[in-house]
Amino acid sequence: MLYREAGEFKATYQADQAILTIRQDRWFMLALMVIAFLVIPLISSEYWLGTIMLPFLILALAALGLNVLTGYAGQLSLGTGGFMATGAFAAYKLATSFPDLHIFLVILLAGGITAVAGLLFGIPSLRIKGFYLAVATLASQFFLIWMFNKFGWFTNYSASGVISAPPMAVIGDSYVTGPYATAEAKYLFVLSIVVLFALMTKNLVRSNIGREWMAVRDMDIAAEIIGIRMLPTKLKAFAYSSFLCGIAGALWAFVYTGSVEPLAFDVNRSFQILFMIIIGGLGSIMGAFLGAGFIVLLPIFLNNAPHWIGLNIHVDLISHIEFMVFGALIIFFLIVEPHGLARLWQLLKEKLRLWPFPY
Amino acid sequence: MHERKLGDVVLQAEGISLSFGAMRVLNNVSFDVHQGEIRSIIGPNGAGKSSMLNVINGVYHPQQGSITYRGETRQQMKVHQAAAQGIARTFQNIALFKGMSTLDNIMTGRNLKIKSNMLQQAVYWGKAQKEEIEHRRKVEEIIDFLEIQAIRKTPVGKLPYGMQKRVELGRALAAEPDLLLLDEPMAGMNVEEKEDMCRFVLDINDEFGTTIILIEHDMGVVMDLSDRVVVLDYGNQLADGPPDVVRSNQAVIDAYLGVSN
CATH class of the missing domain: 3.40.50.300 (P-loop containing nucleotide triphosphate hydrolases)
Structure with missing residues (x-):
């Protein structure tokens, strides 16, 4: 009853092309932002902010990146982990070579360097499609991780191959990396970046470049005939996608874990992020967040649920159950709802619009 | 004749x-x-x-x-x-972009006329938005011409065959x-x-x-x-x-x- 678009008339194309065209949606988004920026940092414990919200946001950013490439532009990629690693190591080299560089610039430049890597590994996409492309991107995954392990230059010749973020502050002594950083500062820093890039991505996908990506995804021959150039369009998707993944990797290494080795970005990470967008919803901004939330929170839920109902299950068993539940869910989503949680959310809204009437 | x-x-x-x-x-x-x-x-x-x-x-x-x-x-x-x-064309077997709405399909037909770059589109506010609105106006003319106002926001995959043919014609026309x-x-x-x-x-x-x-x-x-x-x-x-x-x-x-x- 409350969720209605009846009576909301749009008199300009500008209003009709807004991101959230329904008033209630705008209120909802505003409330969500207030909760994210104000309520959560105030009420959450350090554990919640540091070990749940941070990985959720960072992985959502990576999922957003992969969703641009796979969900919008239709190019299947298994190289997400490799690109995250590139972002992490690029940020490390930048931060240690130029200690005066502001952290925001370090992260942005790390994203830029990853975008160049993504461009290079995206070139084969002109010739190969689908699963074959996935295998080609898998090669990039293994190559990048091998490279960071092999050459000491990337880790500044640290014996263990582990990189540690130097303490860096946004302004003054409000540190977001290193031992002096508070969970709140880290959370707000990451949240701001993620919200910024989510908005940018939304703008891209509702503009011409986004339509070109979707056109290439849906029917490449028709796209070419109306004048869309394949190579630049696909490469832009690869570059932007890796840009976001690079930033996510840099945030992961610098803000979330603080120190990281290449193995943190192995092929399992790529699969994890692919599962996020499959479960969350291919070709949807919301889907990246829903999927990331689902995959980060489900293991925690599975770990705690038996205790809540008084069962005492062995830890090994729980981690096995986790695998089984994930596998089952992915198969379930692929069969029942290929557009994922985002589609379910959309269906719910469509039903709500008419509720309590059936039509 | x-x-x-x-x-x-x-x-x-x-x-x-x-x-x-x-x-x-x-x-x-x-x-x-x-x-x-x-x-x-x-x-x-x-x-x-x-x-x-x-x-x-x-x-x-x-x-x-x-x-x-x-x-x-x-x-x-x-x-x-x-x-x-x-030179624009339509296809014998419909070649629409199935995941996109009628409006977006026809807007895509105008891709060669859009001049703003990726960064401007990411910021959206300003040149990109002005351009979107300007092209939307043109696309709405085509929608009026083809009498497909009612389906402008419908994903084309859900449209009946005859309508899909019409949308495809619209996409070709969008390139003028x-x-x-x-x-x-x-x-x-x-x-x-x-x-x-x-x-x-x-x-x-x-x-x-x-x-x-x-x-x-x-x-x-x-x-x-x-x-x-x-x-x-x-x-x-x-x-x-x-x-x-x-x-x-x-x-x-x-x-x-x-x-x-």
Whole structure:
């Protein structure tokens, strides 16, 4: 009853092309932002902010990146982990070579360097499609991780191959990396970046470049005939996608874990992020967040649920159950709802619009 | 049907031969298209009609012959060249972007006219938004013209066949083409839908002055709409001329009805 678009008339194309065209949606988004920026940092414990919200946001950013490439532009990629690693190591080299560089610039430049890597590994996409492309991107995954392990230059010749973020502050002594950083500062820093890039991505996908990506995804021959150039369009998707993944990797290494080795970005990470967008919803901004939330929170839920109902299950068993539940869910989503949680959310809204009437 | 004054030659196909391996699809086909004309290509299934369109907009590259478009002679067209020079087309089997709405499909047709870069589009506010609104206005004109206002936000995958054909025509029109290639725009339609489509084709030709090359199997439609007709059969050019002349050509009648010998 409350969720209605009846009576909301749009008199300009500008209003009709807004991101959230329904008033209630705008209120909802505003409330969500207030909760994210104000309520959560105030009420959450350090554990919640540091070990749940941070990985959720960072992985959502990576999922957003992969969703641009796979969900919008239709190019299947298994190289997400490799690109995250590139972002992490690029940020490390930048931060240690130029200690005066502001952290925001370090992260942005790390994203830029990853975008160049993504461009290079995206070139084969002109010739190969689908699963074959996935295998080609898998090669990039293994190559990048091998490279960071092999050459000491990337880790500044640290014996263990582990990189540690130097303490860096946004302004003054409000540190977001290193031992002096508070969970709140880290959370707000990451949240701001993620919200910024989510908005940018939304703008891209509702503009011409986004339509070109979707056109290439849906029917490449028709796209070419109306004048869309394949190579630049696909490469832009690869570059932007890796840009976001690079930033996510840099945030992961610098803000979330603080120190990281290449193995943190192995092929399992790529699969994890692919599962996020499959479960969350291919070709949807919301889907990246829903999927990331689902995959980060489900293991925690599975770990705690038996205790809540008084069962005492062995830890090994729980981690096995986790695998089984994930596998089952992915198969379930692929069969029942290929557009994922985002589609379910959309269906719910469509039903709500008419509720309590059936039509 | 109508005595019309036609403009200069805008497209000339000269001795086009195309083969895939040993299979000869087009054999020494030559014809010209005048500015403002509705030119039909007809022929039995497998005659090479769609291949001819594919040669014109650069999807297929013929082994022999040349294409002269707007005074420029080329061995072969390239796809993006054709698009940039105002050649648009629709497909025999609908080739819409299924995951996108009607509006977005038609907006995509204007991609070559959008000048803002990726960064401006990411910021959106400013030039990109101004451009989006400006092109939206143009797209709304096309939506009005094709009478598809009610489905503008519907994903095209959910639309019935006849509507999808119409959206595809809209996408081609969005590029404001000089030369429009229509590959069986009325295939599989009922009489009413065909009448609508005929009206659109005539209006496009009349109002926008768009030159049209039409492939169609419905002879009534072809004879009524076309200024001139080319007849192909197994890649060979059987006849070329006004509908009445083509209709009474013995070779054409034989190709369509078969010969007993």
